[in-house]
Amino acid sequence: MDYLPVCLRLQDAPMLLVGGGTVGTRKARLLLRSGARLTVVAPAITAELEQLLAEHSGQWRRAAYTGGDLDGQTLVVAATPDAAVNAGVHRDAVARGLPVNVVDTPALCSFIFPAVIDRNPLLIAVSSSGTSPVLARLVRRKVEAMLxxxxxxxxxxxxxxxxxxxxxxxxxxxxxxxxxxxxxxxxxxxxxxxxxxxxxxxxxxxxxxxxxxHRGEVYLVGAGPGDPDLMTFKALRLLQSADVVLYDRLVAPAIVDMARRDAERIYVGKARSDHAVPQQAINEQLLTLAQAGKRVVRLKGGDPFIFGRGGEEIALLAQHGIPFQVVPGITAASGAACYAGIPLTHRDHAQSVRFVAGYLKGDRVEHDWRQFTSTTETLVFYMGLMGLPVICRELQAVGRAPDTPVALVERGTTEDQRVLVGTLASIEGIVAREQPRAPTLIIVGDVVRLHRELAWFGEGKKGSEPF
Structure with a gap:
């Protein structure tokens, strides 16, 4: 270890900065943020540095550096373009036992400036020991994005x-x-x-x-439509802190695997006409686990409050005073449409979008189909694969043209994504031939015409059909 990382308390401490150019200004920002009483010695300084000194009651001595400038200082930084001046500052500071930093010259530094992640009072410093400041800043950005x-x-x-x-x-x-x-x-x-x-x-x-x-808490977390990279930072943080994780078939295995290694995993998946765990039992299980003091994550595909029955699951918790949080996720309509190259709204094709439940209830898809006649509105049907014949028939019955474009996005945003494109009149035949499996999203509207030119995802064009 070439340097010992330490944190210095610099509130109201007198410090000297030699040099007032762009580099010196950067160092001045950091020193002033720490509360230092800064004196700058330089024949000229930047306008920004002059403003900073005015705002923080700093001083500017408009002159060349002399050894006497170190009198009364506790720390010194040299940031001039003149190597001889910088070397002189270093020599004088060492003679007086003062910590000194000569910018971009590690051999003349008794201390260095790390890249700082500021979550005051929490501070994280990243240093390359002066060998690669750019790399240190890159690492800082990566850590900062996760914190x-x-x-x-x-x-x-x-x-x-x-x-x-x-x-x-x-x-x-x-x-x-x-x-x-x-x-x-x-x-x-x-x-x-x-x-x-x-x-x-x-x-x-x-x-x-x-x-x-000690009481537990429940986190209702939207896992997004499938691609683990679409999870939010908060969702990942809570998932990795959980004692127990409840998940269903709409949550990608790669996302479940991101949970803490020693966390208990409980599958509560539900498929059409096959509820592995009834909804009421899931609600009660969340309550029981929280009452036992567990931190529980309930992973939901997409967003918990968009056809995810999230409201039902937290209602029982609220009744019993169990703390909970709801973390939104990217809903399937947004994720699948983006990866398929189908904008849900577009100035030339659709000015609104409607999310519709497409699943069967009592062997019927129950809607007031007259609401869905606008050709400038995109319709997105969730869980509508089994009800597709009814959807196509009813939309045409209320006046939608048989050649209205339709897209089915199978397993959207995952490596297995497949997009089937047809019309209200042809899509049933395409589905019969291609046999897509759930989860599948149905998009109806003129925006589907943009799929061919905008699709970028590797499997996005597989199985596509002409209109």
């Missing part, structure tokens, strides 16, 4: 409770377990979700009741 902005709020929350927890739990092991459960569990999720008042109440209960006060 919710609200983690700073969680760190501040923990800081406010630190002494109270230490007093209530003097034993180091007990205190560590408490914090692990709090930060990774329901309390932490409440803070991240902006529900700090609830988190405060939960902390008081936990400290008062100890382990007996």
């Amino acid at each position: 919710p902005a609200a983690y700073g709020r969680l760190a501040a929350f923990a800081g406010r409770w630190r002494e109270r927890v230490k007093t209530a739990l003097p034993n180091d092991t007990a205190r560590r377990l408490f914090w692990e459960q709090a930060v990774e569990g329901a309390i932490g999720e409440q803070v991240l979700a902006g529900r700090e008042a609830e988190a405060e109440q939960r902390m008081r209960e936990r400290l008062r009741d100890g382990a007996a006060g």
